[in-house]
Amino acid sequence: MEGLLIHAVLRELEKELPALNLGLAFPDEGTAAILLKGRSGRIFNLVLHYRPPSPSLVLEEATLLGEPKTPFQRQLSARVKGPLVEARQLKLDRVVFFRFAGEKGFVDTPPSVLVLEATGRNANLLLLDEAGTILGVDRVITKEVNRYRELRPGLPYTPPPPYEKLDPRTLKEEDLRPLLGKPLKEIVRLVDGVGLELMRELARRAGLTPETPLDEEGLKRVYGALKSLVEDPSLRTALSEELRKRWAEEEKEALRRPLLEALEREKRTLLARLSDYHKALERLEEAGRLRAMADLLLARLKEVPKGAERVRLTGFDGKPMEIPLDPALSPQENAKKLYERARRLEELSERALELIPKTEAKIAALEKEEERLKEADLEELLALTRRPKEEREARLGLRYTSPSGFSVLVGRNAKENDLLTRLAHSEDLWFHAQGVPGSHVILKAEGKNPPLEDLLFAARLAAYHSKARGEAQVPVDYTRKKHVWRPRKAAPGQVLYTGAKTLFVEGTLPKAEGEE
Template identity: 55%
Template sequence: MEGLQIAAVLRELPELPRATLGWRFPAEDTAVLALAGGPELVLRYRPPSPELALARRAGGGGPRTPFQKQLAARARGPLVRAEQLKLDRVVIFEFGGEDGFVEVPPTRLVFELTGRNANLILTDLEGRILGVDRPVGPEQNRYRQVRVGLTWTPPPPYEKLDPRTLAGPEALRPLVGRPLARALVRHVDGLGPRLAREVARRAGLEPEREVGEADLEPLARALAEVMADPTPSEDVSAPSWREETAAALRKPLLAALERRRATLLRRLDDFARARADAGKAERWQRFGDLLLAYAHQLPPGAERAVLEDWESGEPVEIALDPALSPSANAQRYYRRARRARARAERADREEAAVRSEIAELEREIERVRTLPLAELQRRHREARRQTDAPVGLRRTAPGGFEVRVGRNRKENDWLTRSARSEDVWLHAQGVPGSHVILRTGGKSPPLEALLYAARLAAYHSKARGEKNVPVDYTLKKHVWRPKGAAPGEVLYTQAKTLFVDAEPPEDA
């Protein structure tokens, strides 16, 4: 979302200050603020496509993450101010707070719609950070950190032409001699690559051409039009937050169906090979008969034999395993023949059912591609309930926290993929071992629970029995499986290390 588009949304806000009716949360990366007597303000803060929008009924329920709980509790009272910094992709919302039995002081909510660095930050009126959706430490950015307790600082200042105050076409003279689209992005505030191309289109100019003196007047007119209505007229428009949420929910459903379909297609290939091998079964059976009939004539250790087929009178060459006797080689060919016939019979028996299942899967894939958001959410909840089945060892850490321990690659992969973003992931440092998940439920686990889980990680690793074993731990959201990696192989960041003895806790 680009600066002029953000400004257009803020222009549509009803007059402030205005009472608010609370927060709702349709997803872990989406917050909806209901305004009294007006539309709902939708803040979608997932990188790399954050969005600010107004909606009538955006849906949603209670908080889903610790930050959302904090947002609902502390960003309260009337919305007194909504300010965009210049035409940059940063908006500050100020809330007046609430009086009552529990007083809620005024706060500010900073929405940084800055692509892959998008973030939502809660501060007090002095700018001290109270909460943040995506903390930024020195590992991610040495120059600008965003963490609780620090003071929020705006992005670095810049100097660009403000299209709201341009004094005619002459103000665009710095663009002359430069490639049009790139010059607009570099010199005019509020324009990104998409709106820059839109300005060029409305001016009737090619985005890559160099700007000439004669282009300034049509450019000024087109820029004024885009300021009034920054909706790109290209065929491909930016997806709304609902469309992106639906796409995110649809993707794993389609992936599971496609995986099953690929498995069944491979099974059809297996059936075709089985039928091809069935034609060899009679030949292998004949090899076994000939080897038994001429076994007394074959020398030990032979690698092949040439025997006369008594039915055709033709010589037949047969490959042998020199480590086996002639009768054992015959039994080997008989087993080949039996397996080939059995596979062919299975292919004949199962192919119709497999083809029927493939046809139904293809119909289901088409249905899922058109499912509405509500049905996708229902299916997602159902899938979560099914994947909550007991996989891995289950233990209870001090404080009542559940701990899961993977016992093989498949369980390691499943536990890590199914863990929630605020769960704690642990693994013995530098040695093969189990993935351990400490389920936090959005709470901060005590040290005793972390040590308990760390001992399980050390015990269920190649370091079992050793003393002072390092165990790394980090939040699940900082753990990912690289593209092409085997199940259970992951990378992780922002880890800390505990040193424990690789012995099981007393109750494990």
């Protein structure tokens, strides 16, 4: 529920204050209805829907019934007594304070304050004493969940973080000038109490669309519509036929753009990977040269001077061959090192041969999907945008399967790193190459202790998807996700962590059971 809508409800309620409290009812576990008799003699219910995802505050004339269903509701029934003397909104935020005077009796009931936080998925209802100490709360919030504030009995109440926006009740037309040249929808960032729903109503009243870049004339129309919205924020304005068509076209474009951008990012990742695979194939010839050098070294051991940095030997075809050496190693050890390098190059080439056609097929499928999106109608675009959360998350990051069958997710950019880490289970394992920029890697352990081969698999993915790619010894830190956090004001993907252990692995792509 948006701030201006709450303001309108409170404006109507204030006409009846102080209001006699006739008792509480609880229609369900997330709703409290306070039956009030206003100073005009009107009897009505103040109904608080206080659980996610759609909290609200309404005044209803209908009779609502229901006994307390939770311990918190029983506490409300016992402690919220006496007339309602004040209803106050925090700025135009979705936080409202209801102060009850308490009542005298055989056992006096002291004054109390109900706090409704109608903040979407973070909605809550709290009971405070006059000093602001929390007596009860529907949903306890701990430091592990919210580092800014805790909400639990015995602590002083802390409201949500402060913010700076323009108050639509007092702003002047020139205060809206930062919106010049920007789409009307940007008003939700500038003006308090206006969310997406009221922004769309504002656009209707101004005869514009949410995507319309504002000029001087548009700014005047928005200012006038905003003032009317303050007086009456009800959602009822109809669209003209012309405006309806413009809305539909702009809405299609607004829905299509992020979908196409996501496909383009995925395509760029696949093209970069395809380029790496082709480079690996090109190095197959180098693997043959390395093997030839190693064979020649073992055949001419007596001709290799001790501590030499390179040696020139006659090859099996009678032509001279120059071989670089590590002076700290013996000829046999140098040959072994050359064989290992050749083997790695051959493995990468074999892997590339297997993955090139799969990657090309994925790129072709993405290009086909791009063409389909460009022709999609509004209904189809809405359906794609409203896919179930699980399906949307399935496209997040690169996905691999570890040797033991655990899912492993790899972020492809800072935003995906941030989302993968925030969405991970607290007991999943988080990996990152030590001291260099790179991907966040999540091993979906969910509290289990994967074997070492799975840890090494995830660590190699973190090394490969970092600036240390290709190095022989890359330190990779790993810890439980619950020990990883993003500091305040840090950019997406920037984190701090504790309790980490370190694995040393090659910065090469491990052979995966599955990759998406």
